[in-house]
Amino acid sequence: MSIVINKIAFKNYRQYGTGSLSFNTSDSGMLSVIIAQNGTGKTTILNAITWCLYGKELHLSDEKKALPVVTSAIVKNANVGDFIPVEVILSITDDNNTVEFKRSETFKIIKDSLDNNKVISGHSRLTVSTTVEGAFENTDIKQDADADIIVKQYFDEAIFKFYFFDGEKLRDFFTASQATSIQQSIFNISQITLLDNACSRLYKMNNDRTKKLAKSSPDIASLNEQQEEQQNTLNAAEATRKYNSDLAEKLTKEREKLDEILRGYEPVKKLQEERDILTQKFDKAEDDYKSFKAKRAAFIRKYIVLLSLYPRIKQTLELIKEKELAGDLPPAIDPDLIKKLLKNPEQHCPVCDASIDETALEHFQKLLTKFTVSSNTSNYLKEIKGTLELSIEEIGKFHSNLDELKQIEIDIKARKQSSEKRLAEISASLSNFESLSDNVNVSDLESKRSNVIYSINNANQAIGAANVTKKACEAELKKIDEKRSIALKKMDEHADICKQVSVITMLHSNFTSIKNTIMNDMKKEIERTTWEFFDRMIWKKNTFGKIEISDNYDISVYNKEGAEMTGSLSATEQMALAYAFTLAIHKASGKNCPLVIDSPLGRVSDTNRENMADALKEVSKNKQIIMLFTPDEYSDEVKKIYTGTASVRELVLSEDENYVEGIEH
Amino acid sequence: MPISEKILDHINDSKVSKEEKELMLGILQIEDKGSFRYQSEYEAMIKKFIEEHKETT
Incomplete structure (x- = not known):
């Protein structure tokens, strides 16, 4: 140059x-x-x-x-x-x-x-x-x-x-x-300084990235282990559920067979039939109780909100009534209807069917103006008045609704108890029954039946527990998945940063090499050239x-x-x-x-x-x-x-x- | 100011790919615009290089 x-x-x-x-x-x-x-x-x-x-x-x-x-x-x-x-x-x-x-x-x-x-x-x-x-x-x-x-x-x-x-x-x-x-x-x-500055900057950039890598290193392996553990637990719970579900099904069929035998044995046929009906009633009562529990939960949710908001609802309603009395709220009429009547005064009033004269038109205009000049707040208050009144009404029904629920629970429990009691009596009766036939040993059958019922109950309980475990595992697995997505995302960033470090290292290394070569060569060249010129002069x-x-x-x-x-x-x-x-x-x-x-x-x-x-x-x-x-x-x-x-x-x-x-x- | 011939020769003689040489020159040109300035341009150039050469980086 x-x-x-x-x-x-x-x-x-x-x-x-x-x-x-x-x-x-x-x-x-x-x-x-x-x-x-x-x-x-x-x-x-x-x-x-x-x-x-x-x-x-x-x-x-x-x-x-x-x-x-x-x-x-x-x-x-x-x-x-x-x-x-x-x-x-x-x-x-x-x-x-x-x-x-x-x-x-x-x-x-x-x-x-x-x-x-x-x-x-x-x-x-x-x-x-x-x-x-x-x-x-x-x-x-x-x-x-x-x-x-x-x-x-x-x-x-x-x-x-x-x-x-x-x-x-x-x-x-x-x-x-x-x-x-x-x-x-x-x-x-x-421009050795230029190379030097570039090296300094690249060195700092690499340092910053290396620190970032150390901080954000994701522990995917640990998350994978946790996931495996939870999955194993989930699989075990599912296996337990299935096993018990199959068992309950098998036992239920066994019970039905036993019931069939007892039903077919004349001396105990009526008892068995009664038991069949009672079992249905009991099962119905159980179902009703499940429905009742859901209704009760909804009642609690509803009234927790209503009762906590009651003072505010009351205050707002009072405010609305005050404004109504003062004439601050817009009238409870459809403004579009009024506009329509104003445009077509030859029509009759849709409320009283009277013809619309000048006085009526003036009145309509005033009403419309009231709509127009009313603030958004006033309009809103008017709209919610109905809802607030309903809420007050509902709150008023709290005690009666509560009493109703209590009564339902009492009834269901009474039905259950009554069925349970009678079923126990029938079971006791059959357990002690002396069979007249050698082919049908009623007490033996009843004993087997009781064991089957007991096993069915155990199986159902195990199914319940397994479902709870499954739900917990699934929730945990979802959390692990979310953590892993974040970690994988960080790993992508991690991979990006690694690539940047690689490129920056290449640049730094080459610039350093060029800088050192130029510096060494330059010194030797200056030495040599100085000598050449000096010797010539x-x-x-x-x-x-x-x-x-x-x-x-x-x-x-x-x-x-x-x-x-x-x-x-x-x-x-x-x-x-x-x-x-x-x-x-x-x-x-x-x-x-x-x-x-x-x-x-x-x-x-x-x-x-x-x-x-x-x-x-x-x-x-x-x-x-x-x-x-x-x-x-x-x-x-x-x-x-x-x-x-x-x-x-x-x-x-x-x-x-x-x-x-x-x-x- | 243009990058000196000496530096250009050394970059050309470097045992790196053509694209890496272009990157080296680009980085030096940014540095030449202002020492320790234009950091975002520096970063952008490196990221762009990585993006364009995903298979080799």
């Missing part, structure tokens, strides 16, 4: 006033040379760039004692109360995007204590516009904090020195405090052995014997190292950023100057370099190297020294 500066535009900015500087960005070479005397405004170009990007002029000798950014001549000639807008726009091209960084600030003119014009600054704003080539309608505009993020991605302030190079301030380059910010900024530029070929860069991006130079000599480098060697390191960082970051170098060869002399100039020219074939020379620096040797390659322009100060001349307007 290549980034080039196309233009810097100024508006009321220092001695540049309003105008612009365009730069060579053609394929044949991207070298631009600006020559200007000291004091003209070379360093101001660097300051314009940093003010635009970071809101600060980072190449001032003393910020506190510097003039404001507004063109001094404009301040001097302005009126008090005037507002002067200041802008610097840096336009770059990044592969297919055109990005414009615009810093603007408005200053107000006031008077100082000496009655001279001075300015107070307003709010500074950064706007970044990104346009994809050819798609002007899709310009993305960011401001303030969002714009700062874009600046950080292109030209991180922490290492602005590696873009906007001040040849005269090399001493700051390789301090320990710089190393950490260099490392961080390299990571930002090369420096005239000494037998002194230096290697360059090493630590994990923290501390740079060390060793001689051929392996001894460190970073602190012993000459000014030229320091400059070469700084250049080499800068170019290496640019190359390793994967982003081909431009270099703007103030006094690029200022501290370099003799052969080194030509070496360095030539090396930079070589570099400019693939990277934009903008160099700001003084005329002394731009010696004939340097000029010879750059003629035909660089676009050269000269800047001079205007005669009144207020403005730089040589820029486009």
Whole structure:
């Protein structure tokens, strides 16, 4: 990816006033040379760039004692109360995007204590516009904090020195405090930070999911066990019920056979027939008693409600009666009928059959109005009046209904008792009966019958118990099913979360691997490239052995014997190292950023100057370099190297020294 | 800002499926929009990937 500066535009900015500087960005070479005397405004170009990007002029000798950014001549000639807008726009091209960084600030003119014009600054704003080539309608505009993020991605302030190079301030380059910010900024530029942030976020996402999995792990196995247990109990109860049901059926048939025999034996035939009738009566009484119990339960339910609501019902009814007396309730007439009569007055009254005259019509109208103006509450009260009166009536019947129920119970019990008593007598009689025939042993038969009845009763009881158990098991199984549905649903979520964890782990693992590879490769590449550039630029070929860069991006130079000599480098060697390191960082970051170098060869002399100039020219074939020379620096040797390659322009100060001349307007 | 060539090359060289590579790139593009922001987009992208590749996840 290549980034080039196309233009810097100024508006009321220092001695540049309003105008612009365009730069060579053609394929044949991207070298631009600006020559200007000291004091003209070379360093101001660097300051314009940093003010635009970071809101600060980072190449001032003393910020506190510097003039404001507004063109001094404009301040001097302005009126008090005037507002002067200041802008610097840096336009770059990044592969297919055109990005414009615009810093603007408005200053107000006031008077100082000496009655001279001075300015107070307003709010500074950064706007970044990104346009994809050819798609002007899709310009993305960011401001303030969002714009700062874009600046950080292109030209991180922490290492602005590696873009906007001040040849005269090399001493700051390789301090320990710089190393950490260099490392961080390299990571930002090369997007290692991006990978790192993605890894951090994915790691946290995985942690959150793992915690969720631990919490929501469903115990399906336990529910299955419970279900099996309940099912077994249910099956056992069903088996018991069936067994006893079959047994009761079989025993009943046995009893019927025995009854048949006894019925067929003349001496006891009548007794048996009586017993048959009594048994039917007893069974009927049992059935009646079951019905009675249901009726009693309904009675209790009904009267629990009625009796508890009685005070409210009474109060409401009294209220209704009051309102009726006061005439607040709508009349008890069908309003549709009245409307019909009003439309068809030729009809007779359906109540009294009288003809409908004016008085009647007036009366109907009044009634209708009463309907219309009555509130919903009044209408509702009228509707429920009947129901409430019925309820009061029912409550009034409580005692009589209760007495009735009691009587029914007494009657049924009496019938049962009477049947039971007589049946017992018959049974006793038959048990003691001496048979006249050898074929029919009545007492024996009766004894067998009693046992059968006893067994039938036991079987019926067992059936009852089994039914109760079955009902309980079925209810329990239903609960287990519900719990299992919830657990299975959680398991589906569980499965979903597991899948997410798997995918997130894949992403995290790959990003970590890529990040570590890039970091390791980058460090080695920076080391290697720094050495290549350094070796190319420096005239000494037998002194230096290697360059090493630590994990923290501390740079060390060793001689051929392996001894460190970073602190012993000459000014030229320091400059070469700084250049080499800068170019290496640019190359390793994967982003081909431009270099703007103030006094690029200022501290370099003799052969080194030509070496360095030539090396930079070589570099400019693939990277934009903008160099700001003084005329002394731009010696004939340097000029010879750059003629035909660089676009050269000269800047001079205007005669009144207020403005730089040589820029486009 | 576009993802750097270096990162793209490493993603392409990763021993994962084509779809997983696309996912990796998509995730990085969301991260690039704003660090630790757009969490819902992150989640949505991962869930969508799982939904579309049920048989392989």
